[in-house]
Amino acid sequence: MHFGGREMFLVALINYACVMLHLEYLLRTSWQILLVLIVVIFA
Known part of the structure; x- marks a missing residue:
């Protein structure tokens, strides 16, 4: 199966978007955990 330049770019873009969403989710949840x-510590 041979990919053209546009398909490769699209796949890279989708992977990048998935990673960014995952990082945002992890940062948000870790921020909530820290909070x-x-x-708990200061209460």
Whole structure:
């Protein structure tokens, strides 16, 4: 199966978008976990 330049670019773009979404999700959840830890420690 031979990919053209446009297909390769599209695949790379989709992979990049998936990674960015995953990173954003991880950062958001880790931020919430940190917030909970701070509340638990100082409460």
